[in-house]
């Protein structure tokens with residue numbers, strides 16, 4: 001069963017700390033029913049933005065709403081939004097179950113919910129162990145279990161992949177997918193695209209507090225390019241760029257080598273054959289997402 005579908009809307013959000021502008025006129029929407037990655041290098045403003053969405057930090061300007069309401073005006077905040085920020089506030093002498101019971105009581109959630117979230121996070125066997133002996137992965141799971149006590153429709157996780165081993169990541173991926181498939185809104189931040197690439201459907205990329213790009217992950221990479229090795233490279237470049245019809249962008253990448261953007265390999269091969277030009281090698285090059293992310297978030301880059 002799917003309940004309310006609540007989007008997160010960030011509109012012209014700005015946060016200044018003295019001379020530092022942590023977030024600058026930032027606008028984006030996080031849709032329900034998907035896992036959205038919130039990406040940017042260290043210090044880009046991800047945590048500050050997520051804290052503003054969850055009412056922990058007040059904006060200098062702009063608004064952040066959940067299902068149309070600012071966090072402070074939600075009728076049942078802990079039943080609407082679950083958030084996990086770095087660090088943890090576990091009493092080392094408490095067991096996982098003790099910890100969850102305290103938070104269930106604070107949030108007004110039924111005690112039966114404790115066993116449910118322990119099961120959901122694969123912590124049932126560790127439930128009666130003291131948290132002081134917990135590994136990083138178990139701490140992450142307990143944080144997530146705490147955030148899920150209220151069965152919230154919206155989940156914000158700040159760097160959830162930190163310190164997780166491959167099994168932990170696989171578990172997180174399956175869990176977030178289930179939560180999103182149920183119509184929940186899930187936002188996960190990271191400064192490393194490759195870390196959450198397998199988790200997310202959509203991305204919001206920021207740099208220095210400003211939006212770089214937002215949209216489906218699959219649209220970020222753009223079309224592949226074709227690397228051509230040919231003894232007739234010069235002539236091939238000349239014929240490729242004269243038309244008729246749409247012409248590709250052609251880059252010379254050394255003697256006898258071209259990179260052709262906008263056409264696929266069969267298109268380039270057929271064109272060369274029609275012009276009786278020799279081709280020794282054709283390689284389709286997909287831009288690595290990590291490479292693309294670096295290009296989007298480092299200074300020398302212009303964005304599309």
Ligand SMILES: Nc1ncnc2c1ncn2[C@@H]1O[C@H](COP(=O)(O)OP(=O)(O)OP(=O)(O)O)[C@@H](O)[C@H]1O
Nearest residue numbers: 017020022040041042043044045046047048049191
């Ligand atoms: N309470 C604060 N006082 C002063 N400056 C702050 C405060 N919180 C954040 N900043 C500054 O705002 C900028 C954005 O920080 P923020 O933690 O939001 O970035 P981030 O993208 O989450 O980075 P990271 O990936 O390192 O967690 C940084 O320059 C940071 O030093």
